[in-house]
Every structure is written in structure tokens, then in C-alpha cells.
Amino acid sequence: MRRLAPFAVVARQEFVLASQSRWTQIFALVFGGLSFAVASSGYILSGGHGVQDFARTAVSLVQLVTLLVPLTSLLVGVMALAPERGAAELMFSQPVSRRTILFGKLLGLFLALAAAQGIGFGAAGLAISWEAGDEGAARFLMLAAGSLALTAVFLAVAAWISAGAQGHGRARALAIALAAWFGAVVLFDVAALAAASFLRSGSASRLLVASVLVNPVDAVRTGALLGIEGVTAFGAASLAFLRLTRGTAGAAAAITASVILWVAVPAWLAARRLERADV
Amino acid sequence: MIAYRAFTKRFGRQVAVDALTIDVRAGETVALLGPNGSGKTTSLKTAAGLIHPSAGEVLVGEPGLPASKPSARQACSFLPQKVLFPEALSGREVVEFYRAIRGASGERTDEVLRFASLNGAGDRPVRTYSGGMVQRLGLAVAVLPDSPILLLDEPTAALDPAGLVAFYDLVERRRGAGRTTLFTSHQLGDAERLADRIAVLVDGRLAGTFTERELATRLADRGSMRVRLERLTATMLAAVREVCPHATVEGADLVVPGTAAVRPRALEKIQAAGGIVTGLTTEEGRLDRLFLELVAGEGGDADGGRA
Ligand SMILES: Nc1ncnc2c1ncn2[C@@H]1O[C@H](COP(=O)(O)OP(=O)(O)O)[C@@H](O)[C@H]1O
Ligand SMILES: [Mg+2]
Numbered sequence: 001m002r003r004l005a006p007f008a009v010v011a012r013q014e015f016v017l018a019s020q021s022r023w024t025q026i027f028a029l030v031f032g033g034l035s036f037a038v039a040s041s042g043y044i045l046s047g048g049h050g051v052q053d054f055a056r057t058a059v060s061l062v063q064l065v066t067l068l069v070p071l072t073s074l075l076v077g078v079m080a081l082a083p084e085r086g087a088a089e090l091m092f093s094q095p096v097s098r099r100t101i102l103f104g105k106l107l108g109l110f111l112a113l114a115a116a117q118g119i120g121f122g123a124a125g126l127a128i129s130w131e132a133g134d135e136g137a138a139r140f141l142m143l144a145a146g147s148l149a150l151t152a153v154f155l156a157v158a159a160w161i162s163a164g165a166q167g168h169g170r171a172r173a174l175a176i177a178l179a180a181w182f183g184a185v186v187l188f189d190v191a192a193l194a195a196a197s198f199l200r201s202g203s204a205s206r207l208l209v210a211s212v213l214v215n216p217v218d219a220v221r222t223g224a225l226l227g228i229e230g231v232t233a234f235g236a237a238s239l240a241f242l243r244l245t246r247g248t249a250g251a252a253a254a255i256t257a258s259v260i261l262w263v264a265v266p267a268w269l270a271a272r273r274l275e276r277a278d279v
Numbered sequence: 280m281i282a283y284r285a286f287t288k289r290f291g292r293q294v295a296v297d298a299l300t301i302d303v304r305a306g307e308t309v310a311l312l313g314p315n316g317s318g319k320t321t322s323l324k325t326a327a328g329l330i331h332p333s334a335g336e337v338l339v340g341e342p343g344l345p346a347s348k349p350s351a352r353q354a355c356s357f358l359p360q361k362v363l364f365p366e367a368l369s370g371r372e373v374v375e376f377y378r379a380i381r382g383a384s385g386e387r388t389d390e391v392l393r394f395a396s397l398n399g400a401g402d403r404p405v406r407t408y409s410g411g412m413v414q415r416l417g418l419a420v421a422v423l424p425d426s427p428i429l430l431l432d433e434p435t436a437a438l439d440p441a442g443l444v445a446f447y448d449l450v451e452r453r454r455g456a457g458r459t460t461l462f463t464s465h466q467l468g469d470a471e472r473l474a475d476r477i478a479v480l481v482d483g484r485l486a487g488t489f490t491e492r493e494l495a496t497r498l499a500d501r502g503s504m505r506v507r508l509e510r511l512t513a514t515m516l517a518a519v520r521e522v523c524p525h526a527t528v529e530g531a532d533l534v535v536p537g538t539a540a541v542r543p544r545a546l547e548k549i550q551a552a553g554g555i556v557t558g559l560t561t562e563e564g565r566l567d568r569l570f571l572e573l574v575a576g577e578g579g580d581a582d583g584g585r586a
Contacts, residue, residue, distance in 0.1 A: 009379040020367045086363040090420060093327040093357035094380050181448045279329040 006096040007104045014080065014108025019115065023079060027072045028116035034064055035124035058228045061124060061143055069150045070185055071111060074177040077158025080109055082165045082173040092279045099271040103162075106155055106267065113151050121147070142227030146220040153216045153262040154181075159270035166277040188215045205240035212241040213254055216262040223255040255265050280305040280354075280428055280459040281326050282343050285335035286390070288321050295321045295586040297483040298335065305341065306457040308450055310471050312464050312494075313480035314570055319463035320360065322480070323430050326461065339428055355425060360432040362417035364477035366406040370397050370416050373405065381424040388453065394449075395419035396441045411439030418442060422449060429453065431462040435470045447473065467494060467566055479573055486573035494569075496538075501564030501572075504545065505529075509555040518548040 004012075018024050038060045081102070092098055121144050128140060158177060165173035192211035196204040211217045222241060226248060245251040281303040296318040300416070303309045311319045324330045325337045328346040337346050344351035364373045374388050392401045397416040405413060414437050421429065422431045434446050450473045453460050464470055471477055471491050479486040479494075489497075511533060519526045519535060522544045526535045535545045542561070549556065 003382055004379055006380050009376065013376050017365050017367065084363055086359055086361045087365075089324070089327075089329055089359040090357070090362055090377075090417065092329055093352060093355065094377070095349050095352040095355075096380060276331070278331060279324070 006094075007100050007107075010096075010101055010104030011108040011111075014105040015111050016108075017082060018076065018109050018112030021079070021112075023040045023072075023076050024116050026114055027068075027076070027113070028119045031068055031072075031117060031120035032123045034068070035061060035120040036127055038064055039124035039127035044248040051268065057128065058143060059137060059225065062146070062221055062224045062228075065143065065147045065150065065224070066217050069117070069147050070154045070217060071181050073120070073133060073151045073154035074158045074161075074181050075174070076113060077106075077109060077155045078162050078165075078170065078173045078177045081105060081159050081162035082170045084170060088166070088279050098274045102159060102271055102274055103267070106159055109155055110152060113155070114148055117144070117147055117151070120241075146224035146227075149223075149259045149263075150216065150220050153220075153259060156194045156266040156270065163270045163273035163277060164277060166274065184215055184217050189218065199246050205244070208240040209244045213258045216259060219255045219258040219262075223252065223259075226251055226255075261271075280307070280339070280341065281461055282338040283322065283326075283335070284338070286322065286325065286332050286337050287334040288318070288325065288330060289333040295326075296480075299480070299483075299485055300335075301478055301485060301488070303459055306454070307457055307476065308454055308460045310462055310464055310475050310477045311472035311480055312467065312471065312477050313486075314567060315465055317465075317480045317570075318483040319465070319480055320432055321463065323357070323432050323463055324359075326428075327355060327430050328352050329357075337496060340425075351536060354426055355428045355430060356421045356426040357430045358417050358421040358432065360433065360437050362413060362420075364405045364413065364416060364586065367404055369402050369404055370408070370412075370419075371401040374401075375480070376420055377420045377423055383424050386578050387423055391419040391423050392405055395445055409439075411442060414438055415442045418449075425458075427458055427492055429458065429460045433464060434462050435464055435468055446470075467491075467498065473495060479570065481570045481574040484574065486570070498564035498566065498569055499538045501536075501569060502538065503534055503562050504537065504542045505560045505562070506533045506546070506549065506556055507531060507558030508533060508549070509557055511554070513554070515552040515554045518552040519545050522548055 011048055045244050094101075119141070125140055157180060161176050161180065163175050165176075172198060188211070192208060192215075199207060212222050226242070242248075242251055246252055283299045283301045285293070286296060286299045299318075299322060311322060313319050316401050321330060322337075325332060326339055326346050326352070328348070331347060338344060339346045339351050340354035345400070346352065346355070355372055368376075370392065371388060374391060378385075378388055395418050397412065397415055397419060400408065400412060401564070405416070408416065418434075418438070421431070429449075431446070435443065447470075450460055454473075462470070462474075467477075474491060476488050477491060477494055478488045508531070511528065511531060516526065516528060516533065523537055523541050525537070526533060526545065533549070533560070534551050535542060537571060539561075546556070
């Protein structure tokens, strides 16, 4: 057998561990159950036929994804990356750079969470194709892509939080992760809208556009809704955003750039922080 | 093989290790001895690349490279004082993971499991292991690559009897193979007999390096005998002082400091002076006191007594 690079060895191990972890399994079940419930009931409630009504279901699914996926990625990420004393020492004393170990772990975690989401999307997709036919499928993939983007972003943020917790214990890192989730998912929109309401309309819409790109949750939400063409469900921020980027192509590019930065920058900072930490 | 060059580590304002300079040569077995909090773990972890020096450097391997470089760690294996493994994995899976990382050959897995007396438990999840078994699994992982340098933190405190047998055996074999071993300990025990040199660390500073025999002698020098007499006279004290100049009177007792060798002679003197012994206790030298004396300053061992 050919020798596997340490990066791949670490990724494989982390994938196995994360797949076996109770947290990931609970997430797969909850996410799958809720997706299925939203997809089937949402469709039935809208009482319609065809893909137009799919949009409404998708909007509910987008809410579910933007709420649940960041939370799970942060928690699973911190649990795996801020290990208790004694677990990291043996690992980091191996002749492998900390950066390699971190990125290997991140890949393994990402694949495990992606698999867990696959179950949820599979369940929802089944319900939707049953009701709405294949036309819903392409739009549904947009949602899945958004979900994976959020997974990558918040795993990278979890890595950054965990690297700072090296030697401080996991409880503190978990508390910071919860605060980060609350800030990004709940507080941020409220604050942005409140601030905008005090500004004149020109500055207000600039602020709202900025808020869509600054917060990865808003970026992915906007992107997913855009892809699904659920413009009717758009909030003020997203509409302002679409006006400024002059159409979908510009919007998609801006959102993609935001997501890539939100993965790359925290991951890079995490690696740097970890390299410098005492274990 | 391991070179500490004015190695200093500060945690905030606290100085954990202060300008430690010591060379562990290839093939040597060295014990790092000192009380709790003296900086042993910090020194060892730095050689394992886990802690960055605040000043100075720690070089490992030949030629010496900073331990923080991953390539330098190719020459090292480290066993922490307390290891943790993912509970869901079996012992064999844990070893297989590190074997893949190190690129060791396939037969090594069974060899090291047998070495750590885990061959029967290798396929059980770590969840079902006792604390001693987990530590032995750590030992198995540490010996996996047969590294030129092996670093062990408090092996005698952390390992169970089966683990200790493996550890003693390991150190002897490594010495035979010309490999280098550095381990820490906070009490002078059997393990130190394995060491070619014992480096004593107190309050983050190197108090000196000794052989096991030197340290044992110093310790014995710091013992004392306490003799209770029916009636203690000045003649008796004078007689005892002929063989032990630092003998003193404490209450009704005659206290004779020094090694065990002086005690029979002191008792003979007492008897010759007509003393009747009604009670006798002895106290051996305490390592913690020796540590304190070593830091207080090297006065040599001319003065065997305590104040
Ligand atoms: N990560 C750390 N943060 C702060 N202080 C530390 C840390 N590690 C060790 N220390 C302090 O440094 C000193 C030396 O610790 P250590 O090397 O563990 O000693 P030993 O292993 O000899 O018991 C102790 O006073 C300890 O409290
Ligand atoms: Mg220690």
C-alpha cells in the first residue's frame, strides 16, 4: 500500500471520529427531520403545484440552514479542535507541522458535516421532488451549496476560536463559539437594521449592502434566495444589495468573494495562532 | 543530542525555567529531577516542540535543530504525563494512526501493542481501558518509531506496574542500542538508577547534575539518629562528639546527624560513657530538604548536619 501523506491521514481520522460523534449524528437526525418536515408541510401549506410554490418552501429551508448549520459547525468544530489536555500534546509532538494537522482536521470535519447535511437534504429533496418534480432540483442544489459554504466558514471560525483556547480549556471556547453564533445569526441583522433606520436612505442602503457582505450568514442567505429567485421573500438589505450590484451576476461574484474570504482569513489566522501557541 | 542553551520560559510574569543550559549526549540516559513546579515538564515539552522558548534555544538531533521545526521532531518521541485518546477508537486504531503519520512499518503495530502488554486489549475501544492501560497505549505510541531521542514525562508516577516493567526494559534496551533518553521525576526512586546522570532542577534553575550514587550519598548525609537516654550527661555528649562533631542535645534526646555509618560508633561511645538507651529513632534525609539546600548554594557536603 502506498504511504498516505500525514495531511490525508489526519483528515481520514477526523472524518471517522466526527462521523461517529454523537453531536454529528444528532445534527444529522435533527437537520434531516426538520428539513423533511419543512419541505413537506411548507409545500402542503402553500397548497399549490409546480415550482413556484417550491420557492416558498425553499425560503423556510434557507432559514433553517442559516440557523442550524453555523451553530453545528461551530460546536462540532470547537469540540474537535479545542481538545482537552493530553490529547493535543502527543499529536503536536509528531514530525508534522501544526498547520498540516489543523487543515487535515478541518477537511475531515467538513466532509463529515457535509455527509450529515446530505442526509437532511436527501430527505427534503425526496419530499420536494415528490411534490414539485425535477424542476425544483437545480434550485435545491443552490441551497445545498449555501449550506456547505456556511459549514466551511464556521468551521474556519471555530478553528480560530479553538487556537486561541489552547491551554485555556474547552468550556471557554464553547462559550465564545455560542456568542459568535448569536452575534452572526441573530444580533447582526437587528443591529444593522436599527442602525439603518437612523440614517438617510442613501447611507442606509449602503450600510445594508455592506452588512450583506460583511456577515457570511447574510451573504449565504442572500445568495441562496437569489438562486432560488425567491425575491419576494427578500428583506430590505438584500434588495438594496441587488440594486447596487446591478443584477445577479455581480451579486453572485460579490457573495462568492465574501464567502471565500470568510473561509480563508479565519483559517489562516487560526493556523498562525496555533503555530505560535504553547501546547 | 538534546542541547538546552540558556533556555528560558516565562508564562506571563512567572519564570518557569530560568536560563537552563545542559547537554544530553547521544546514547545517554538522563533524569530531570525536581519538586513539583520546578519546570521539568516545561523543559521536556520544549524539546518535544510543544512550547516555544521565551529566550535561548533547545536543539534536538544531529545536527541540532530547534525543536519547533517539524523536521527536527523526526528524531523525537514524547510521552506526556497524561495522555488522552479518542474514546471510540480501539487501541490498535490509535497505534495505526500514529504508525501512518510516522511511516513506520506494518509489523510495528503488533510489536508495540505486545510491548505495552496490550495485545489482548488492542481491539477493544479505548473507552473500556483503565487509566494505566491508556498510559501504556501512550508508551506504545511513543516507542513506535524507535526514535533516536525519547522524552518521557514522569513515567514512574504515571505508569502502572506492567507499564513500569516495559519502561525499565525499554531504557535498558535503548542504552544498549546507543539511543538517548530523557525523563522527568519528582522523587528519587528506582528509575533514577537507570540514569547515567541526574539533573536537579529547582525553581526553574539547574541546581547541579549528579550520578545516582552521589545523590543517594548526599541524601544519607542528611539523615539523623535521635537517642533517648535514662540520664544524659555532658561526658556522654563530649564522647559522642568525638565521632560526630555536630551532635546536639534536644530536650532529653541526643541528636546524631549524618549518615547511617556514624550511628553504631556513636552508640558505642554512649555505652562506654555509661549511658543507658531507652529509645531510638532514625530519620533519613529528605529529598525536598536536599533540593532547598542545593538552591540555597553549593556549600559542598562537608557539613552533614542540619541546623
Ligand atoms: N501553560 C502554563 N501557563 C502558566 N504557567 C505555567 C504553564 N505551564 C507551567 N506553568 C508554571 O510553570 C512552572 C513550572 O511548571 P512545570 O514545568 O509543569 O513544572 P514541573 O513539571 O516540574 O512540575 C509552574 O509554576 C507552573 O505553574
Ligand atoms: Mg510536571
